[in-house]
Amino acid sequence: MTSPLTSVALFYLGPVPITAGVVATWVIMAMLVIGSILVTHRLSLVPSKTQAFFELVVDTVDGQIRDTMRLEPTPYRAFVGTLFIFIFVANWSSLIPGVEPPTAHIETDAALALLVFVAVIWFGIRAGGVRGYLSTFASPNPIMIPLNFIESLTRTFSLLVRLFGNVMSGVFVIGIVLSLAGLLVPIPLMVLDLLTGAVQAYIFAILAMVFIAGAVGETKPAPNTPS
Amino acid sequence: MNWLAFASIISAAIAVSFGAIGPALGEGRAVAAAMDAIARQPEAANVISRTLFVGLAMIETMAIYCLVIALLLLFANPLLK
Numbered sequence A: 001m002t003s004p005l006t007s008v009a010l011f012y013l014g015p016v017p018i019t020a021g022v023v024a025t026w027v028i029m030a031m032l033v034i035g036s037i038l039v040t041h042r043l044s045l046v047p048s049k050t051q052a053f054f055e056l057v058v059d060t061v062d063g064q065i066r067d068t069m070r071l072e073p074t075p076y077r078a079f080v081g082t083l084f085i086f087i088f089v090a091n092w093s094s095l096i097p098g099v100e101p102p103t104a105h106i107e108t109d110a111a112l113a114l115l116v117f118v119a120v121i122w123f124g125i126r127a128g129g130v131r132g133y134l135s136t137f138a139s140p141n142p143i144m145i146p147l148n149f150i151e152s153l154t155r156t157f158s159l160l161v162r163l164f165g166n167v168m169s170g171v172f173v174i175g176i177v178l179s180l181a182g183l184l185v186p187i188p189l190m191v192l193d194l195l196t197g198a199v200q201a202y203i204f205a206i207l208a209m210v211f212i213a214g215a216v217g218e219t220k221p222a223p224n225t226p227s
Numbered sequence B: 001m002n003w004l005a006f007a008s009i010i011s012a013a014i015a016v017s018f019g020a021i022g023p024a025l026g027e028g029r030a031v032a033a034a035m036d037a038i039a040r041q042p043e044a045a046n047v048i049s050r051t052l053f054v055g056l057a058m059i060e061t062m063a064i065y066c067l068v069i070a071l072l073l074l075f076a077n078p079l080l081k
Helices: A020-041 A049-069 A074-095 A106-138 A142-181 A187-217 B003-040 B042-075
Strands: A009-013 A016-019
Touching: A016 A020, A020 A049, A020 A074, A020 A106, A049 A074, A049 A187, A049 B042, A074 A106, A074 A142, A074 A187, A106 A142, A106 A187, A142 A187, A142 B042, A187 B042, B003 B042
Parallel strands: none
Antiparallel strands: A009 A016
16 A cells, blocks of 8 residues: 555656646646636626626635634635635545545645745735734733744644645545445545535635734734624 | 564554544534534524534544554654664
8 A cells, every 4th residue: 555645756847756646736726727717707797607606606705704804805815715716626626536636645735834824924914014913923922922933833734734634534544445345335435525625625714714814813903894 | 574563553553543532522522512502592503613613623633643643653654764
């Protein structure tokens, strides 16, 4: 049985090894980008069925951001929405036979968690300036500075391990059951895996929102937005 | 098979089995409390279930940590190289 922690190179692009996960990631990215361009290509005031559906998606994302962060969703919609949709599609890409979800490899998850780590700093500095952002580490009092600093690292790590562990364990268990019991037996597990994938994409986006809201909200008083 | 490999396999099994107990109890308590809250206040079901999902994922991470440790022991054990 191959280790879930390593990935095998499919081919080499010069000195750079290209794994199946990288190919799957780029295919998903291209699909999402081209799909978004096609959908927003011809927008009209009287929406077609496709446009109405995607407006509903954007509206749901907006509602979740407003409920969770208690802030206006416009600056965060692109980042959080893209995170959610990418992880969702990546987790469900295991539906296609032969494709292993890229999120089942630790590198993809590490990249996503690193994005959240950078985004927290970026949005925090943009909301309150460098001083304002750094002063959030000293809240509620300066004794907490080392603890807050460590927390910002460990929560990124736990974000990475959570997504990796959940998706990878699903793939791993299906592989074990398939090798022990044979065809058609792991189908209930695959259904459970779809549920886990959707929930994990949601959780990842929610936690990214919570972390960003923590960095943004502490630098300025929260506005009274109706939820 | 040497003793180090034997110990690694046993520890991996122990890590997963005992690491699952705590999160299982915690998740049970969390779901029970959420059910209780929804039964008392059905109109707050949306907020409660969203918070519940986030909380469950947080608790579940503890079990996932144990799983990752077990996999490290089995597949990427630095002592067996």
